Amino acid sequence: MLTFGKQNKKPHAEQKATNDYGQAKFEPAYVQKLQDPPKPPSNKNILAKKYVNMPDDLIADSKGVYGYLPKEESQFHSSKWPVDWTDKIQVGKARETRLKYHSELEKKKELVNTLRTQGISEDGIARKLVEARNTDRLSHYKTPESLDAVYNRNLEKYDNIYGPTYESQLAKYDNSPKKVIDASLRSNDSVDILTGIAKPKGGI
Amino acid sequence: MILTKPFDKNKLVEFNIATGDIFEVFTTDSTHQGVFEKINNDNIALYKKDGELILQINQSKWNLLDRNISLQYFHNFHEKKSFFSINDKKSKYSISYKSWWSDIPDFTPLDPELDEEEDFLGYIYSIWKYKDI
Numbered sequence: 001m002l003t004f005g006k007q008n009k010k011p012h013a014e015q016k017a018t019n020d021y022g023q024a025k026f027e028p029a030y031v032q033k034l035q036d037p038p039k040p041p042s043n044k045n046i047l048a049k050k051y052v053n054m055p056d057d058l059i060a061d062s063k064g065v066y067g068y069l070p071k072e073e074s075q076f077h078s079s080k081w082p083v084d085w086t087d088k089i090q091v092g093k094a095r096e097t098r099l100k101y102h103s104e105l106e107k108k109k110e111l112v113n114t115l116r117t118q119g120i121s122e123d124g125i126a127r128k129l130v131e132a133r134n135t136d137r138l139s140h141y142k143t144p145e146s147l148d149a150v151y152n153r154n155l156e157k158y159d160n161i162y163g164p165t166y167e168s169q170l171a172k173y174d175n176s177p178k179k180v181i182d183a184s185l186r187s188n189d190s191v192d193i194l195t196g197i198a199k200p201k202g203g204i
Numbered sequence: 205m206i207l208t209k210p211f212d213k214n215k216l217v218e219f220n221i222a223t224g225d226i227f228e229v230f231t232t233d234s235t236h237q238g239v240f241e242k243i244n245n246d247n248i249a250l251y252k253k254d255g256e257l258i259l260q261i262n263q264s265k266w267n268l269l270d271r272n273i274s275l276q277y278f279h280n281f282h283e284k285k286s287f288f289s290i291n292d293k294k295s296k297y298s299i300s301y302k303s304w305w306s307d308i309p310d311f312t313p314l315d316p317e318l319d320e321e322e323d324f325l326g327y328i329y330s331i332w333k334y335k336d337i
């Protein structure tokens with residue numbers, strides 16, 4: 001079996017992910033009362049500015065930390081997703097993970113805008129985004145062992161150590177660079193609402 | 205029809221719509237008309253036909269653009285298994301299979317967008333949810 005231990009010294013391997021609630025360090029500032037949710041300075045542009053259509057899999061419920069809970073059939077219902085959405089501490093951790101994702105998303109949106117301003121083709125932009133997304137995704141893996149497992153999986157699935165290739169993404173999205181771009185910039189509204197990053201239009 | 209496998213090095217297969225069987229092809233003059241993956245022992249294909257977006261699993265077919273169709277997709281994080289189901293008024297299919305992240309130590313996928321990128325049925329679920337193809 002191939003191993004790629006030396007590649008763990010690359011910058012992306014040194015980044016620390018925050019998506020493991022079991023190991024993540026708890027920050028008390030993230031469990032303030034609901035009426036005054038935390039707003040880390042670096043993410044001010046993201047917070048409370050995203051209004052979305054109410055997803056089918058959520059219901060308004062004051063027991064939810066941000067006023068909403070998943071329906072039982074939702075993939076995010078606490079019987080399936082490892083977060084109790086009524087627990088401020090757990091939701092605080094989920095919010096941290098989500099803020100990191102949105103921080104990466106904002107950078108990718110800025111990249112798209114910059115490349116479009118430079119007159120780069122949609123094909124060229126989509127190719128850059130796939131590479132950027134692969135870099136972001138690799139930053140989630142925190143240990144040499146997990147990175148080696150991911151590298152091996154990527155080689156097996158995509159013939160590319162870093163993750164999906166542009167060609168594989170094109171195949172998934174109707175051979176459309178624009179759809180590849182759209183998919184790279186997607187954000188799940190349900191989780192964003194549950195973590196207080198988005199609000200339903202006309203909601204509470 | 206020719207389908208490609210985006211989660212398996214973009215390999216090509218010839219898919220028989222009538223039987224749900226496949227044959228691997230190595231060269232072809234035809235362009236692919238959809239995507240394919242084999243999960244457990246089931247042949248799963250997604251393609252467009254006559255204005256419909258067809259999800260075919262073995263010999264059963266559903267139009268993902270049909271509003272009467274319902275899909276479910278979620279993980280069992282403890283068992284490291286994923287679950288997918290599709291049903292309409294006439295038929296239902298469900299499958300439980302090893303999660304894409306199950307062999308990665310110390311990792312729990314808490315960004316749902318990862319599923320669309322890493323798991324074929326997570327991708328199918330996303331296509332249905334966003335109607336984005």
